[in-house]
Amino acid sequence: MSETNAEPHIFVVLGGTGDLMHRKLLPALYRLATQGLFHEQSLILGCARNAELNDASFRTLAREALGKAGFPARDTAGNWCDQCLYYQTIGKGGPEEYRTLAARIAELEQKHNLPGNRVFYLALPPAALPSIVHGFGEAGLHHSAGWTRLIIEKPFGHDLSSAQELNRLVHERFTEPQVYRIDHYLGKETVQNLLVFRFANPIFETLWNRDRVENVQITVAEELGIEDRGGYYEQSGVLRDMVQNHLTQLLTLVAMEVPGTFQADAIRNEKVKVLNSVLPLGPEDAVFGQYTQGKVAGKHVPGYRQESRVAPDTPVPTFAALKLSVSNWRWQGVPFYLRTGKRMPRRLTQIVVTFRCPPVSIFQPTDSYLIHSNVLVITIQPEEGFDLYFEVKAPGQTITLERHSLDFHYGDVFAKLPDAYVTLLRDILVGDQTLFVRSDEVEAAWGLYRPFLEASPQPHAYEAGTWGPPAADGLLEKDGHEWFPL
């Protein structure tokens, strides 16, 4: 949001030789540099276990990575690598290694006349977090003469108590305004588009409440299965992989009150309020599923239990449908249905807001014809856009109503959006925490799903290439609703 130029700083990546660094962070940082948004004095210090790397060979790797990302490595991108990339070995993470790191950082800062602004990006598996925070603390790396920011990739914990423990640990050394918990699924554009849609368009905000809305459906459908991530997914399942983070983020953005300002904490306060207003979930509020073999996009695909590194009798769910009740003045009585799954017919992220029917129909009141509800469909993936379904009279002597849509699609008007990491890194550099998950928010989100995380309910089978098990339809039918056909 801010136009402030990023201040000169050192950008330290732990996990500096990994996939995330090469595929996402380096290209995004270079992109920012070409746009003048990565201060020219700034440095990048990659840290990893590899003791055989040095600044020169690290730069060579970086050049290759930028080349693969589409930047010709021989020209300015190559020069940029030579100018601002450095490498530091960190072995098993003993105290002396963090002191060495601190000394290297101080040395580089002095050499390049930097004011002590530091980003520490943890591009490492979550298990590494506790020892790093501890090591940083011992070596005094949690503060500096300038600002110090700690970037933590998701997942943050695997349930409420582990997230609480992690937060306690992080807060021993870092204050919350220093901590940036990434949930990159929601790119900045998507979040801002949603907030602009809601709070710059009073016609919709007028309708956005229990008097006008019948139910809200949030679907995040994946066409892909587990692929080669069976080992990860067996530990995770759909709740940790998708529901606690992505769907819950969408829920908060759809349901939140208008914040007083467009500042990070004003927005995050409202998101947390939503989570705290959700009534405790019970077994009757959720349906879990696990895909069996079937056809997706015309191709035969195996079932989840046949995937590699998956137990043949695993109960881990790959699909969830949930009913959440947001018990506040705005939403009491309006069910929020969340649904996500792997191996569904196609990749699609949609928010469907179904409005209440007219109280009476003055058209053909004796006929069995019912007026369709007005429905607003906000599509986030694969193509962002809005479809507002409304009733139109079909031409002819009789009053025959048909549902059509008023629509708008970003792609018709705007060019392709920048990569999510470019905007995320930019926000980190200017200190905008809006898109990052606050400690109370991540805990509240874990807290919501505790009953299911603890109980491991048995999933219903659903055929790959379908919209989930029939029981997921039953969840809505109990309330007299149905999933909006996607």
Place this chain on the structure above:
Amino acid sequence: MSETNAEPHIFVVLGGTGDLMHRKLLPALYRLATQGLFHEQSLILGCARNAELNDASFRTLAREALGKAGFPARDTAGNWCDQCLYYQTIGKGGPEEYRTLAARIAELEQKHNLPGNRVFYLALPPAALPSIVHGFGEAGLHHSAGWTRLIIEKPFGHDLSSAQELNRLVHERFTEPQVYRIDHYLGKETVQNLLVFRFANPIFETLWNRDRVENVQITVAEELGIEDRGGYYEQSGVLRDMVQNHLTQLLTLVAMEVPGTFQADAIRNEKVKVLNSVLPLGPEDAVFGQYTQGKVAGKHVPGYRQESRVAPDTPVPTFAALKLSVSNWRWQGVPFYLRTGKRMPRRLTQIVVTFRCPPVSIFQPTDSYLIHSNVLVITIQPEEGFDLYFEVKAPGQTITLERHSLDFHYGDVFAKLPDAYVTLLRDILVGDQTLFVRSDEVEAAWGLYRPFLEASPQPHAYEAGTWGPPAADGLLEKDGHEWFPL
């Protein structure tokens, strides 16, 4: 609306050899016949002054007219003419001629075993109405063994007192349910589309009030000038030609409350209520204009005073912009701006509903940027459709709002609509008065504009090919509003 088949009847056209009969009524009646909606026993009796015509030569004329209208006259259309067309001379309209007409009708009804259902369509200049009603009354033609319906083309009167006098006269012989005052400008589809849009779509009805709407603009722009109708127009002017009928009809449809049913009188009751809620207009509420020479669609065109059969110093206005205040619970404080003119840049009929701005902007609150109002544009001519303008975030680091539209256009989904006369005649045959203007409605509409009809205010000059005189902008600027760019 009703699927009821039209009952067998005799369809009498006074002015049966005129342009309206040949270009509109005959083709529409034949079209209905081919659709089985003009009962096969029914007859058409053309009446005119021409004493040399007879049934046979009248049928020949009718065949030619149907041929010109695109129906091959030799086949079934020709047979249809032979089967159901008759001709009767009516001279200057003396009492004996109406008795002769009555006798002829009785004879045809007996011959064809008709139950006495009669339509009298007055396809004649309005001046003929009083003597016809009188003659009908004297000859007993205002009632029959079946139903009798009197169809009156617009204009109905030329001001309030003349309309009252005409109504008094008509009501001496006919009851209001027998009388069908045509204002064919609003085709049935348009009216029904508007009512369906409003009353089948609660999301819009929710917004349709003084809390949410800032102002309403109704524009009926004509590209044409006076053409060869200078003689008529000098007597009429823009108020009688367009405002009292077409624009006022649109106003009532936009502003009316939801009727209890979709029946003619329920709807007309609500329309009249709107007219009766309009505050008296004063000189400050209107701007009149008269076009001078200019360019329309790239062609140089003369000014109104240079048109044929127009007085060189005529004060007759060809443009009007008006501000109406509908003082009821729904609309108090919401100005309705009406605008119409000849020789404007293009032919366009649009209703523009501008909603109120958000109470505060949480985006860049310190910036001078103001959020655009949401605007709903309902286009009626030339292409029916809806455009809902709303704010979208343009991609990029800063919050930049752009106004785009959600849109729907009938032409993208539906085939071309039937001719308005087909639906109007169909409604007459089944006795649906919804589209026809009731006596109190026509009087209320005349009453609204009385100050200007009596005072003949001086018009402002505007160049042909523009949206009217600058003073028309001033009318809105006084309220802090502006015409939505069309």
